[in-house]
Amino acid sequence: GQQLNQSPQSMFIQEGEDVSMNCTSSSIFNTWLWYKQEPGEGPVLLIALYKAGELTSNGRLTAQFGITRKDSFLNISASIPSDVGIYFCAGYLGAQKLVFGQGTRLTINP
């Protein structure tokens, strides 16, 4: 089936550093979504992207829809302890379904 390759799988950073993660696919997507999940909770939608080349921000988070429509990037600036969690990308697969990446686990050292 369709797969999204999300990298890195894990990140260990110092508080205040910037973070970058990405998702790539061999397929073209018309929509990219980014979610954050904290332990024991459901994922929360952070940013939705609908156009190739689109750059959208949500506070310290910025996500981009790749020009080729096969990739997307999420950046977090000036990380803080509450940014800890697992970040998932998702692409719209068609027929009202999303396909999810395997997640990037972010750990922050204060």
Next chain:
Amino acid sequence: SQTIHQWPATLVQPVGSPLSLECTVEGTSNPNLYWYRQAAGRGLQLLFYSVGIGQISSEVPQNLSASRPQDRQFILSSKKLLLSDSGFYLCAWSPGQTYEQYFGPGTRLTVT
């Protein structure tokens, strides 16, 4: 505003016992509804989705089933649980006009 509920929050069940997890959405009508399973804090696997009452699509063969008896109610069931059914079960809804999905708080199922 829309709210999604799941219960129970946690469940411990013996192998071979039945299962019923419930998901309800408030504040919207005719949502698309989804059941996902997540193992070990990674990777969401789509199990079932529904675009309307009584309409269920299954994504993976398994001993689970889903039903949608009312517009905003989605139920995940099993007649006999297996050890491999343990995991974190997430319900999600989508307005249908967009592709954004919104998740519930999840149910942690442990099969012993």
